[in-house]
Amino acid sequence: xxxxxxEIDQNKCNGCGACAAACHEGAIAMVxxxxxxxxxxxxxxxxxxxxxxxxxxITFVEREAAAYDEKxxxxxxxxxxQEKMQTEGMTxxxxxxxxxxxxxxxxxxxxxxxxxxxxxxxxxxxxxxxxPVRAPYFDGAKLLIAADCTAYAYAAFHEKFIKGHIxxxxxxxxxxxxxxxxxxxxxxxNDIKSVTIVRMEVPCCGGLEFAAKTALQQSGKFIPWQVVxxxxxxxxxx
Numbered sequence: 001x002x003x004x005x006x007e008i009d010q011n012k013c014n015g016c017g018a019c020a021a022a023c024h025e026g027a028i029a030m031v032x033x034x035x036x037x038x039x040x041x042x043x044x045x046x047x048x049x050x051x052x053x054x055x056x057x058i059t060f061v062e063r064e065a066a067a068y069d070e071k072x073x074x075x076x077x078x079x080x081x082q083e084k085m086q087t088e089g090m091t092x093x094x095x096x097x098x099x100x101x102x103x104x105x106x107x108x109x110x111x112x113x114x115x116x117x118x119x120x121x122x123x124x125x126x127x128x129x130x131x132p133v134r135a136p137y138f139d140g141a142k143l144l145i146a147a148d149c150t151a152y153a154y155a156a157f158h159e160k161f162i163k164g165h166i167x168x169x170x171x172x173x174x175x176x177x178x179x180x181x182x183x184x185x186x187x188x189x190n191d192i193k194s195v196t197i198v199r200m201e202v203p204c205c206g207g208l209e210f211a212a213k214t215a216l217q218q219s220g221k222f223i224p225w226q227v228v229x230x231x232x233x234x235x236x237x238x
Contacts, residue, residue, distance in 0.1 A: 012057035019049035048206035120163035128170035138190035172207035183215035
C-alpha cells in the first residue's frame with residue numbers, strides 16, 4: 001500500500017540518537033552511528049521523531065510501504081521492556097514513556113485561596129477534529145493549540161494560556177489523525193495573529209507540535225509562534 005512514512009537522510013544525520021529515543025514504536029534504531037528506519041510496519045506516520053532532529057534529516061514521503069502493525073509494535077515494546085528489565089533491573093510498567101505510570105506528590109500551598117477559579121474559555125467546540133475551519137471568533141485571534149493532557153498537568157492553565165486565546169486541543173496519538181491539514185486551513189482562512197503550541201514533555205506530543213509547525217509553513221503566512229513544554233509533574237520547562 002502507498003502511505004505516508006518517514007525518510008532519513010543519512011548525509012544530514014549527525015548520529016545524536018534523539019529520533020530513536022522519541023520513536024516509542026521502535027521503528028528507528030542507530031546503526032553504525034546513523035539513524036535508520038528498521039521496519040516500515042513499526043512507523044505510524046505521525047512523526048513524533050521529526051521535531052527532535054536537530055539537522056532536519058527526517059522528512060515525510062509517500063511511498064509503497066507495509067501497513068502500520070499496531071499488534072507487532074506492542075509485541076516489540078514488551079520484548080524491549082523485558083530486555084531492559086533483565087539488563088538494568090528496571091521495573092517499568094510499559095515501554096512507552098507517555099503512558100508510564102507514576103505517582104506525583106505535591107506540597108500543599110501554605111496560602112489559603114477562598115476564590116473559586118474562573119473559566120477563561122471563550123469558544124466552543126475546542127477539539128481540533130470538531131472545530132469549524134471558519135468562525136467569527138478566529139478573526140484577530142491569538143490561537144492556542146494544546147495537547148489534551150496539558151490542562152490537567154499545569155494548574156494555572158486557564159490563566160496562563162487559555163485567557164485571551166482561542167483554544168484548540170487534541171492528541172494525535174489517541175485520535176490517530178494528522179492535524180496539519182485542518183490547522184493549515186484554519187490559519188490560512190482566518191486572521192490569526194499568533195500561535196502558541198503547548199505540549200507535554202512526552203514523545204507522543206511531538207506529533208502535535210509537528211502538525212502545528214507544518215500548518216504554519218503551509219499556510220503561507222508569517223505569524224509569530226512559540227512552543228511551551230509542560231513536564232508530567234506540572235512545570236513549564238525551558
